Amino acid sequence: MNEPESRRHLLKVTGLRAAAGGKEIIHGVDFEVHGGEVHVVMGPNGSGKSTLAHALMGRPGTTVTAGSVTLDGVELLELASWQRARAGLFLALQQPIEVPGVGLEAVMAEALDRPGDDRARGDDLGDRLRAEAAAIGFDERFLHRALNVDLSGGERKRNEMVQLGVLRPPFCVLDEIDSGLDVDALGAVARRLEQATRQWGLGVLAVTHFHRLLVELRADVVHVLVAGHIVATGGPELAEELEHTGYGAYAAS
Numbered sequence: 476m477n478e479p480e481s482r483r484h485l486l487k488v489t490g491l492r493a494a495a496g497g498k499e500i501i502h503g504v505d506f507e508v509h510g511g512e513v514h515v516v517m518g519p520n521g522s523g524k525s526t527l528a529h530a531l532m533g534r535p536g537t538t539v540t541a542g543s544v545t546l547d548g549v550e551l552l553e554l555a556s557w558q559r560a561r562a563g564l565f566l567a568l569q570q571p572i573e574v575p576g577v578g579l580e581a582v583m584a585e586a587l588d589r590p591g592d593d594r595a596r597g598d599d600l601g602d603r604l605r606a607e608a609a610a611i612g613f614d615e616r617f618l619h620r621a622l623n624v625d626l627s628g629g630e631r632k633r634n635e636m637v638q639l640g641v642l643r644p645p646f647c648v649l650d651e652i653d654s655g656l657d658v659d660a661l662g663a664v665a666r667r668l669e670q671a672t673r674q675w676g677l678g679v680l681a682v683t684h685f686h687r688l689l690v691e692l693r694a695d696v697v698h699v700l701v702a703g704h705i706v707a708t709g710g711p712e713l714a715e716e717l718e719h720t721g722y723g724a725y726a727a728s
């Protein structure tokens with residue numbers, strides 16, 4: 476967080492309501508993530524965490540019915556998913572999709588191909604991919620496979636971290652980051668994200684049930700989502716409290 480406050484990026488969610496399957500699930504949430512911060516969303520099963528992530532991502536099947544989501548003042552809700560990614564919101568899915576016939580390097584070159592950005596050029600991109608793969612323990616041989624095809628769950632997550640390191644977006648949203656990862660992979664992913672907050676001021680919004688991850692991520696802010704409402708926001712101590720008390724105290728709110 477070396478950048479002056481005024482230059483840090485801002486992801487601002489205001490009055491967001493979202494529906495899936497014809498019913499409202501997110502009933503108006505507000506929060507702000509600044510560049511360099513790690514925010515974690517916790518909450519009981521079925522409380523709307525994935526729906527919130529899907530709404531931010533613009534996933535088909537999730538409809539935003541009210542509110543706004545801006546990245547440095549740009550309204551993301553009017554943009555398609557890929558445009559949101561271009562605007563600087565990196566979305567890590569619970570189940571990253573397979574893209575047969577398309578290699579990682581081609582996807583990265585395409586994503587980086589924009590005026591004034593020379594990171595997609597030639598050997599440089601291959602070097603960066605290899606360096607990022609080494610940093611996260613992702614087998615270099617997988618870099619040449621079609622995107623996510625025949626990769627295990629943990630390998631896909633590492634693959635996403637490679638992409639993140641190459642693209643260096645201002646913000647990253649991760650749903651169920653811990654699902655399907657062994658403890659080494661979890662540690663590697665969490666450390667990479669935490670490092671990125673310092674390296675280029677990445678802002679993170681991660682959904683997790685796992686207290687240990689929150690510690691490794693060095694979460695700055697914890698939001699508790701219950702029945703589609705943010706019922707509490709606090710520091711990491713809030714997650715510790717939840718470890719002991721559960722979500723029962725919030726059930727009536």
Ligand SMILES: Nc1ncnc2c1ncn2[C@@H]1O[C@H](COP(=O)(O)OP(=O)(O)OP(=O)(O)O)[C@@H](O)[C@H]1O
Nearest residue numbers: 495496500518519520521522523524525526527536
């Ligand atoms: N497409 C859909 N159609 C109908 N109901 C849906 C749909 N998507 C989600 N829901 C419902 O919305 C509620 C919130 O689901 P969501 O997946 O957001 O919960 P979650 O907090 O991510 O839970 P978990 O911790 O189990 O992952 C659940 O009751 C779920 O059944």
Ligand SMILES: [Mg+2]
Nearest residue numbers: 524525526651
């Ligand atoms: Mg979920």
